[in-house]
Amino acid sequence: MDIDSEVDQGTQNALLGLVHRHTGISMTAKKWTLLQGRLRPRLRALALRNYRDYLALLENTPDEVRNFINLVTTNETSFFRTPRVWDYFAQHYLPRWFDAHRGAVFHLWSAAASSGEEAYSAAMLCEEFRARHPSFQYQIHATDISSQVLASAMTGQFHGRSIDGLKAARPAMLAKYFRASAGGYAVIPALRTHIMFSEHNLYRPLAAREAFDLALLRNVLIYFETADQECVIENVRQSLAPDGMLIVGESESLSRLKTGFAFEQPLIYRNHGAPHDRTA
Incomplete structure (x- = not known):
């Protein structure tokens, strides 16, 4: 049959x-x-x-x-996707965060990490910033609902279109943070030590003790209805620091949603809701 x-x-x-x-x-x-x-x-x-x-x-x-x-689940990603977001992160966000939080550890959440390109892109830019500011410390938590893509992300092994795109857009990053391996390229261990991967369903609150300074929730809200979008956004917001920031995907906006975020600039929002007591 x-x-x-x-x-x-x-x-x-x-x-x-x-x-x-x-x-x-x-x-x-x-x-x-x-x-x-x-x-x-x-x-x-x-x-x-x-x-x-x-x-x-x-x-x-x-x-x-x-x-x-x-x-x-749909898993479509690339290194440094939406370049203006990464320009903002490297040139504006990190310098301002560092000036305001001397001595603190920067915590970033890649909330729909897929196969890891987003988390590793953030780590490369954090390493570049740390080279100029040796006291800067950072930790990245990368989550996804798909165990299959997370398993791939944790290997730090990349090939095909993912590497081709990085080689074309940022060849210096490829040379500095990757080493040739069988069939592709592997992220260097110094980068991988700053990233923790775990399974997580955005429909539920994240069980993390740290408050994140920045959450990347990109190109995922488009798959949810309005009520579910608001649920997901609030779950993310509850894991942010009181002055934490949220970056969404290039085709996404919070303008018509009821959220605890204030608009900063296109794709970028600041947490202004009630703080969450993570010790409760």
Whole structure:
């Protein structure tokens, strides 16, 4: 029997609903073909007859949920994506933060880290800043809901379009912070020691004791409905320092949302909501 034959509406709706339940991502019925294409190889690998059988597996096998999340999430990223954001970070944000927080450790949260390019981009610029200001200290926490892309990020190994883009845009960074390895390039250990990776669902608060100075939540809000966007943004805000900053993606804005953030400039917002007691 063809896996795709006779997929009843109830099964479609249930699987679309599970995407939202487990990730917060909203998929309407118009996205069924996309979801079907992402799940089809998994059904074949499990030798399942149809999507109804896979739905039953998901509902009765918690371990399969992780595979489901890996399949339904979108992971598109690159080094130094949206260059003006990184120019702001290096030329304006870091110098001002350092002047105002002498002796403190800078904490950055890459909240939708994907395969790690964003976190490593931030680390490279932090290292460049530290070369000019030796007392500067930093730590980066990189999270993603997908265990699959996080496993890739933790290796620090890159190749293909990711490296090609870095080589074209910032060849000096590639030469300084990467070493050739089998089939690609590996991030140097000195950079990796400043980054901690962990799984996290943005639909839930982050269990971290430190308050972050800056959170990067880029190109992820577009996958959520308004109420879910506000939930995610508040979860992120609760992990920020009282004067913490948030940077969103180039096609995203908080202007129509109810949040605890004040507009600074396009894509960049400052926390102005009630502080969160992390010792509670």
